[in-house]
Amino acid sequence: MSKLILFNKPFGVLCQFTGEAGKQTLAEFIPVPGVYAAGRLDADSEGLLVLTDDGLLQKRIADPQHKLPKTYVVQVEGCADEVALARLRAGGLDLGDFVTKPCEARLIDEPAWLWPRHPPIRERKSIPTSWIEIVLREGKNRQVRRMTAKVGFPTLRLIRAQIGEWTLEGLSPGNWQETSAPTSKPLSRGGRNSC
Template identity: 80%
Template sequence: MLILLNKPFNVLCQFTGESGQRTLAECLPVPGVYAAGRLDADSEGLLVLTDDGMLQKRIADPRHKLPKTYLAQVEGVPDEAALARLRSGVDLGDFVTRPCAARLVAEPAWLWPRNPPIRERKAIPTSWVELVLREGKNRQVRRMTAKVGFPTLRLIRVQVGDWTLGGLAPGEWREQAGPLPPALRAPAEPVRPGPQPSAPRTFARRPRR
């Protein structure tokens, strides 16, 4: 089973939590599924869940290079130099990010309001940056945009591989049918050869004297 969920803001990416914490249990009454990859509580958007433990690991494993597309609403308007730094890799101190795609985009027409809304400053505009990563370390997008001078105010994941939000409102989900992307398919079991017949034994004849 494969499920696509639009995780709301301020919801933990797990099914249990302490008193007062919002969890996936309020959105998804399906037992036995687990998130394949995570989103921070203050991030929104596409979360992939499955009841297949091996598939969960393959989706989350960066070795399979599933691109993940994010929309980040940032403070200020990044110039081409800042976007180039994002694309080429950003030194965050504990690691350097891999090259990625980054570009300015318009505010999405389908965007839902966030509750609570982001903080806004009258003297500083905001803009939207689309980033496509093939890795996903803790709070990576936020750290990247802050490092180049444009802090993230809102972060939405809109796509994982070929899977998209597809019109899901916050808290809505759907079961995904159809074949898996080739990178996620389990390798075929190798064919083990059966026992081979042994070659006939030959004996050299001694010449007669």
């Protein structure tokens, strides 16, 4: 039977089991041999990572041709507006090496389930921040960060909250659980938008 692991990747951790001196890797958190990440998160991104020992399942989760939605919650600099959200949703953003496809994007309150980040994000007192939920069915290198910057709202914090039906629910940063079936409960939303 295939192993399937859900992991809440903390900020600064590399999505690999071997790495450079001084960098944390998955090996420090997941003592399960033979599993590999199905997709990646940059070291400065946080949140849900799915690992498996099943190569076909790994491909299905990571490959955009299967259209498995990936949900991100993103704290951006400035008060994101409907014009920016419409540009994100429409697709067609030229990011140099590729053009984005349409996606879902909406303004949300700061998530109630959010944990403190270590180190904290850099905030400027004179510039407010806002939160956007983005659902992609593709996944290029640093895509969400590049998309929000392109529409004028640089990303300060990026958390992948959901892949398909799998969510972060019940997983604090650095923790993992083995599962055999996706969960179907969405993450609850809450908090207060500063804009």
